[in-house]
Amino acid sequence: MNQPLIVFDMDGVLVDVTESYRETIAQTVKHFTGVDLTREQIQDYKNQGGWNDDWELTHHLIKVAGKEIPFETARDYFQSIFLGNGEGGLILREEWVARPGMLEELNRQFQFAVFTGRPKAEAELTLNRFAGGVVFHPVVGMYEVENRKPHPEGLLRILNANPGRKVYYIGDTVDDARCARAAGVPFIGIAAPSNPRYLDLVFLFQEEGASAIIDDINVLTEVFAS
Ligand SMILES: [Mg+2]
Incomplete structure (x- = not known):
């Protein structure tokens, strides 16, 4: 069986970057x-x-x-x-968002990938530091695409490499939502209640047709259970 694939944006999704x-x-x-x-x-x-x-x-x-x-x-x-x-x-100063065991649990049902605006090497530095052996494949960074987000190139590449697989994109900005929409991939928006423009962001995600809007990735298991 083709397990569905969750593509994570990195900053503001897997990692809290407010202090970094x-x-x-x-x-x-x-x-x-x-x-x-x-x-x-x-x-x-x-x-x-x-x-x-x-x-x-x-x-x-x-x-x-x-x-x-x-x-x-x-x-x-x-x-x-x-x-x-x-x-x-x-x-x-960046902080890993997932609570211990949460990604491991989700990983039983889903495969993981990353599409980030970071250079891939910086993304891998952080994954190696925090992800504890959970595999993200592929990791698509800023130099792996010619057109950056909100252009869907990175997501489309991941889609094309995974024919027939259900793909979701999780991001924390309106560019992430537009990117998912352009690629025809359901989008899950992260709007942290601590975000200084929380409501603006929620409305922007709604306008872009987000499938779900959540506080952080720790509630993903519940999103997919419903
Ligand atoms: Mg981000």
Whole structure:
């Protein structure tokens, strides 16, 4: 029997990145412009769609704050904070969302894959750190596709490699929802009640035809049982 396949977005889904990626965006913008960004402002951009790439978003936010710097300069500073310079970077602040045993249990009925806007190597770093032997295959990252989310290329590739298999996509942004819709894959939206734009996000997911909207992945077993 072909087990159904759950494709996970990574940030905000498998991993809580409020203190890692979102904080890195804020610190990088602060470094170049002196401007203190709120989490609400960052989330507003995410809700607009088209800002899935945190390097591009950071570069844009620096420009909006009145500083013109090369993209690479913004990206390199971002990476130095995120990965650290020999010291622990903010990547170490990310938290694995799944409670112990939850993914193992779900994995009896479903196979897992990842489609993320992260570079694949960074995604695998985190999976190796937290996933404890649970297999995600394939892991499709930013350099494995020519067209990034919300373009469905990454999802379509996973679909084509799994003919006849039921596929679901789980994400936390409107770009993820649009990506799933364009690929014809049912979408499960993660809207954390702690999200500074929680209701906006819920409405956006509804507009994109989400099959379910949940607080976090720990209730997935119940979603699939109903
Ligand atoms: Mg995400």
